[in-house]
Amino acid sequence: MSADTPADAAQSPTPAVPKGSPTTQVTVTVGAHLGDRPPPAMRLCEELVARLPALAHLARYTAGTGDFAVDLAGASPSPAQRQLIGRDVVYAMVGLDAQLRGARSGDLVRLLLHTDRGALIGLAVLREQYLVALTWPDETLGVSGEAAEAVRQVDAELSGLANQLRRAVSQRPADYGGWLELSDEERASIVRAAAVSEATSVDADGMPARVWARTAAAESLATICRRHLSVDGLHFVAVCRPGEVLATADVLDSPRLERFFDGTSAEARRDFYTLFGQRLDVQLRALIRAAHPALGARVHRLVLDVEQGEIYCLPLSVDRYLLAVTLDQHRVQTAEKQALALRRALP
Numbered sequence: 055m056s057a058d059t060p061a062d063a064a065q066s067p068t069p070a071v072p073k074g075s076p077t078t079q080v081t082v083t084v085g086a087h088l089g090d091r092p093p094p095a096m097r098l099c100e101e102l103v104a105r106l107p108a109l110a111h112l113a114r115y116t117a118g119t120g121d122f123a124v125d126l127a128g129a130s131p132s133p134a135q136r137q138l139i140g141r142d143v144v145y146a147m148v149g150l151d152a153q154l155r156g157a158r159s160g161d162l163v164r165l166l167l168h169t170d171r172g173a174l175i176g177l178a179v180l181r182e183q184y185l186v187a188l189t190w191p192d193e194t195l196g197v198s199g200e201a202a203e204a205v206r207q208v209d210a211e212l213s214g215l216a217n218q219l220r221r222a223v224s225q226r227p228a229d230y231g232g233w234l235e236l237s238d239e240e241r242a243s244i245v246r247a248a249a250v251s252e253a254t255s256v257d258a259d260g261m262p263a264r265v266w267a268r269t270a271a272a273e274s275l276a277t278i279c280r281r282h283l284s285v286d287g288l289h290f291v292a293v294c295r296p297g298e299v300l301a302t303a304d305v306l307d308s309p310r311l312e313r314f315f316d317g318t319s320a321e322a323r324r325d326f327y328t329l330f331g332q333r334l335d336v337q338l339r340a341l342i343r344a345a346h347p348a349l350g351a352r353v354h355r356l357v358l359d360v361e362q363g364e365i366y367c368l369p370l371s372v373d374r375y376l377l378a379v380t381l382d383q384h385r386v387q388t389a390e391k392q393a394l395a396l397r398r399a400l401p
Contacts, residue, residue, distance in 0.1 A: 078104050078126065078127070079126075079127035079128075080100055080103050080104055080124055080125060080126055080127060081124070081125045081127060081133060082096065082100060082122065082123070082124050082125075083122060083123045083124075083125070083133060083137070084096070084121075084122045085119065085120050085121050085122060087119065087121075088121060088122070092122065093114075093121065093122070094222070095114060095219050095222075096114075096121075096122045096124070098215060098218065098219070099112045099113075099114070099122070099124045099185075099215070100124050102211060102212075102215055103124045103125075103126055105211075106207065106208055106211060107190070107204070108172075108189045108190050108204035108205070108207065108208050109126070109187060109188075109189060109190070109208050109211075110125065110126045110129035110136075110172075110188050110189060110190040111123065111124070111125050111126070111129065111133070111136045111140075111186075111187060111188040111348075112124045112185065112186070112187045112212075113136070113137060113140045113185070113186050113187075114179075114183065114184070114185055114186075115140060115141065115144045115183070115184045115186065116182060116183045116184075117182045117183075118141070118144060118145070118182075120137055120140065120141065123136065123137050123140070126190065129188075129190055130348070131347045131348055135347050135348070136188055136348060139174070139186075139188070139344055139345055139347065139348055140186035142340075142343075142344035143165070143174060143176050143184075143186050143341070143344055143345070144176065144184050144186065146165075146337065146340055146341055146344065147162060147165055147176050147178065147184065149337070150162050150165070150337060150358060151178075153330070153333075153337075154330075154358070154360055154365075156326050157318075157323060157326050157327070157330075157360070158317055158318045159314075159360045159361065159362040159363055159381065160360045160361025160362050161178065161360065161361055162178065162358060162359070162360055163177065163178045163228050163230055163359055163360065163361060164176065164177050164178070164213075164230045164231055164357070164358075164359035165341075165356075165357070165358055165359070166205075166209060166231075166355070166356070166357040166359070167341050167342075167345055167349070167353065167355075167356050168205055168353070168354045168355045168356075168357075169345070169349040169350050169351070169352050169353050169354055170350065170352040170354060171348075171349045171350045171352075172188065172189040172190060172201075172205075172348065172349050173188075173189045173205040173208070173209075173349070174186070174187070174188055174189075174341075174345045174348070174349060175187045175189075175208065175209055175212055177212060177213070177216045177230060178228075179216050179219050179220060180219075180220065180223070180225065185212065185215070185216055185219075187208065187212055188345075188348050188349070189204065189205055189208055209231055209233075210231070210233050212230075213230035213231055213233045213234070214233070216228070216230060217230070217234070228361070229361075229383050229384075230359060231357075231359055231364075231386065232364075232383060232384065232385075232386035232387045262305065262307040262308055263280050263283055263303060263304065263305050264302075264303070264304055264305075264306070264307060264324075265277070265279070265280050265301070265302065265303045266301065266302045266303075267300070267301045268298070268299065268300050268301065269300075272293070272300045272301040273301070274401075275293045275300060275301040275400065275401075276301035276302065276303050278396070278399050278400055279291045279292075279293065279301060279302070279303035279396065279400075280303040281399075282392050282393075282395060282396040282399065283303055283304065283305045284305070284388075284392065285305055285308045285310045285311060286382075286385055286388065287380060287385055287388045287389045287391075287392045288378050288379070288380055288389050288392045288393060288396070289304060289305055289306055289311060289363075289379055289380055289381050289382075289389075290302070290303075290304040290305075290306060290323070290324065290327050290377075290378070290379040291303055291304070291376065291377065291378045291379070291393075291396060292327065292328060292331045292376070292377045292378075293370070293374065293375075293376055293377075293400065294331040294332065294334070294335075294374065294375055294376070294377055295373055295374055295375075296332075296335040296336075296373065297332055297333075297335075298332060299328050299331050299332055300374075302324075302328060304324060304327075306320035306323055306324055307320050311381060314362060314363075314381040314382070323381075327365075327377065327379055330365075330377070331377040334367055334375070334377060335375065338353065338356055338367060338375075341356070353369050354368075354369075355367070355368050355394075356368075357390070359386070361383070362381055362382075362383055363379065363380045363381040363382055363383055363386065363389075364379070364380055364383075364386045364389065364390065365377065365378070365379050366378040366379070366389075366390060366393045368393060368394070368397045370397060370400055376393065376396065376397055376400065378392075378393035378396065
């Protein structure tokens, strides 16, 4: 990664847009390579940080170099530390994107790491250009309803900003997090219900579900996983330990999902996700190390959003985690609720 980051430039406090409360102060840091030509996107990022109480840091990186960073005054860690976190996250996203190419489900366009202290969100805006955001750390909220609502609001607003930047250079919008297809009313409803929604378990009876368990003791895990599958939600789930998969269940053989296998097969996807589940802990640990100064190490969820669907990593215990996958980008909101419900159902 280039050493030419926004930390090389002088910081300047900028009065933010009032939100009906005392004026907020933000600090804007511009990369030395931009000289006196700040990009138009910088002002849009300033306005978003000023408008969203939970958003503490927002930066843009191009080809691994930090273009600019906007920081809410008083947030921790320091702006320089946040910029280092951002560079590491961009590096991790590039590596994950390369790994996920094997699934043939498109580029990695969004990463969300949610801990008990806040969230980190990375968005691929253009080729080699990323936005990285950190929410305000708040140990008192954890992953409660208020905190989950704040994270979802930031997630939705960042998706809108990324698409605004794409449209500015005549690019089509990307469906980050499934927000693109939602009306304003639907989006607000999802944000309000973020932490209290109880997804109904969808039994896979009547569908060509496939289950597998490494041992007889793990068969009950596979059975529980099977009950949370749906062709309109979760398509593949696995209970994993570092380097090992304990149980899996999927409906990838359903005729309704054949449209997602152009150039690949259900069996190839099944093998890919099983192998990815064995190795995901390595990537998760790298992200935790990068984000630890801001977000700590108690992970609630990791979301990897590709062009066709999402992958969820949900810790179950110190050495176990749930890997869940949907192939349908229009169903990612439903699929994530089902994944969270499955985590609650697993022992």
